[in-house]
Amino acid sequence: MTQYFEIHPLNPQVRLLRQAAQIIQSGGIVAAPTDSAYALVCRLDDKAAVEKLRRIRGVDDKHHLTLLVRDLSEIAQYARVDNQQYRQLKSVLPGPYTVILEATRELPRRLSHPSRKTIGIRVPENPILLGLLEELGEPLIGTTLQLPDDDHMLSDPEEVRERLDKQIDLVIDGGAGTLEATTVVDLTGPEAVLLREGRGDPSVFGL
Numbered sequence: 001m002t003q004y005f006e007i008h009p010l011n012p013q014v015r016l017l018r019q020a021a022q023i024i025q026s027g028g029i030v031a032a033p034t035d036s037a038y039a040l041v042c043r044l045d046d047k048a049a050v051e052k053l054r055r056i057r058g059v060d061d062k063h064h065l066t067l068l069v070r071d072l073s074e075i076a077q078y079a080r081v082d083n084q085q086y087r088q089l090k091s092v093l094p095g096p097y098t099v100i101l102e103a104t105r106e107l108p109r110r111l112s113h114p115s116r117k118t119i120g121i122r123v124p125e126n127p128i129l130l131g132l133l134e135e136l137g138e139p140l141i142g143t144t145l146q147l148p149d150d151d152h153m154l155s156d157p158e159e160v161r162e163r164l165d166k167q168i169d170l171v172i173d174g175g176a177g178t179l180e181a182t183t184v185v186d187l188t189g190p191e192a193v194l195l196r197e198g199r200g201d202p203s204v205f206g207l
Contacts, residue, residue: 001165001166002161002164002165002166002167002168002169002170002171003023003169003170003171004157004161004170004171004173005019005020005170005171005172005173006173007020007128007172007173007174008174009033009126009127009128009174009175010127011127012127012128012131012174014131014135017128017131017132017134017135018135020032020132020135020170020172021132021135021136023169023170024041024042024043024132024136024140025043025136027042027043027046027048027049028042028049028168028169028170029041029042029049029052029053029056029167029168029169029170030042030168030169030170030171030172031145031154031157031160031164031168031170031171031172032128032129032132032142032172032174033126033128033129033157033172033174033175033177034122034124034126034129034177034182035094035095035096035124035125035126035182035199036096036144036153036177036178036180036181036182036198036199037144037145037146037153037154037155037177037178037179037180037181038144038145038153038154038155038157038160038177039066039068039142039143039144039145040053040056040057040142040143040145040168041053041068041140041141041142042140042141042142043136043138043140043141044067044108044111044138044139044140044141045108047108047110050065050110050111050141053065053141053142053143054143056147056164056167056168057143057145057146057147057148058147058148058149059143061110061114062113062114062115063143064100064113064118064119064120065111065119065120065141065142065143066098066119066120066121066122066141066142066143066144067079067107067111067119067120067121067122067139067140067141068122068123068124068129068133068139068140068141068142069121069122069123069133069139070123070130070133070134070139071094071123072086072089072090072093072123074139075089075101075121075123077104077106078103078104078106078107078119078121078139079101079102079103079104079107079119079121080101080102080103080104081101085101085187088187088192088204088205089123091204092200092204092205093123094123094124094125094130095123095125095200096125096180096182096183096198096199096200097122097182097183097184097185097200098120098121098122098182098183098184098185099120099121099122099184099185099186099187100118100119100120100121100184100185100186100187100188100195101118101119101121101187101188102117102118102188103117103118103119107119111141116188118186118188120184122182126174128172128174132172144181144182145160147163152179153177153179153181155176155177155178155179156176156177157171157172157173157174157175157176158173178199180198180199181196181198181199182196182198182199182200183196183197183198183199183200183201183202184196184198185202185205185207187205191206192205192206192207193207194207
């Protein structure tokens with residue numbers, strides 16, 4: 001049975017965040033609100049949970065999963081960031097952007113793109129998700145909640161519960177999300193490359 005927590009979108013209840021963090025730490029997969037659509041998240045180091053997350057989402061290892069971190073200081077542990085990239089990121093994060101960066105050796109190889117050795121990274125602007133990351137004290141790995149054969153992302157927590165009951169461990173109801181994904185920008189080359197335009201304004205990267 002999938003658990004269901006109603007958490008205040010602006011002032012998250014610490015007690016519920018702590019319970020959600022315990023579910024993740026014990027290997028659970030959680031549907032959580034972000035600053036765009038809902039996402040499926042699990043522990044970075046939990047291989048079985050990551051594989052299950054990929055199965056639910058219907059994606060293989062060539063699909064970039066996203067590392068969700070609390071702030072810019074955590075990015076440098078898992079991805080290579082030069083001074084120019086750091087200045088760019090500092091001006092837009094937290095916010096609805098996913099940036100593709102070259103992974104460091106700190107990141108488990110199974111989480112980076114198999115041929116490019118890259119990872120998508122986000123600093124979300126959502127009090128619930130930031131509070132959950134704070135409780136955990138470590139990043140989460142996640143992916144936008146869009147099920148196989150669907151042409152839209154899931155942003156209604158009640159629909160998430162209905163469609164993923166018994167497949168995931170917890171749905172966090174933080175109110176309705178949006179149907180817009182994040183803007184995805186590849187920063188691994190000499191120039192930024194726009195891979196997907198979403199909620200975030202790509203012009204901040206000169207695009």
